[in-house]
Amino acid sequence: MSAAKPTRHQWARHALISAWRGAPEPSLVNVPTRQAGDLIAGILKQAGLAERAQLEEVLEVWREIVGEYLFGQTQPDSVVRGVLMVRLMQPAVHHALMMEKPRILARLREKLGHVGIKDLRFKHG
Numbered sequence: 001m002s003a004a005k006p007t008r009h010q011w012a013r014h015a016l017i018s019a020w021r022g023a024p025e026p027s028l029v030n031v032p033t034r035q036a037g038d039l040i041a042g043i044l045k046q047a048g049l050a051e052r053a054q055l056e057e058v059l060e061v062w063r064e065i066v067g068e069y070l071f072g073q074t075q076p077d078s079v080v081r082g083v084l085m086v087r088l089m090q091p092a093v094h095h096a097l098m099m100e101k102p103r104i105l106a107r108l109r110e111k112l113g114h115v116g117i118k119d120l121r122f123k124h125g
Contacts, residue, residue: 051078051079051080054079054115054116054117055076055077055078055079055084057112057115058076058079058084058108058112058115058117059076061108061111061112062074062076064111065104065107065108065111066100066104070093070096070097070100072089073088073089073090073093074086074087074088074089074093074097075087075089077123079115079117082116082117082118082119083117083118083119083120083121084108084117084119084120084121085121085122085123086120086121086122086123087123087124087125088122088123088124088125090124091124094122094124097120097122098122101120104120105117105119105120
């Protein structure tokens with residue numbers, strides 16, 4: 001529950017609803033208020049879209065993080081429980097990515113710390 005005091009707008013809305021219903025409403029002080037932005041994460045999670053939203057954020061910065069060559073050879077595929085799955089176009093790129101994995105993870109955390117990428121996994125195909 002919100003500990004904040006109701007605003008004038010909230011009091012006016014409360015009075016309007018009480019008058020429209022013809023009955024007193026419960027105390028306004030006990031009514032929790034939420035911002036739409038606070039609800040988005042929960043809605044995405046309920047709809048099963050939270051991991052897709054994380055992947056979209058990764059896709060926006062992937063080229064900058066890995067560079068042009070590796071960008072052309074890789075495609076971030078999914079995020080599952082904090083693990084970013086990256087599809088490789090050629091098996092030969094796997095070694096280069098394994099050598100760069102700590103740097104890539106550090107850059108992901110630097111750019112997208114709120115996304116919560118904990119590990120990278122590479123798959124061919």
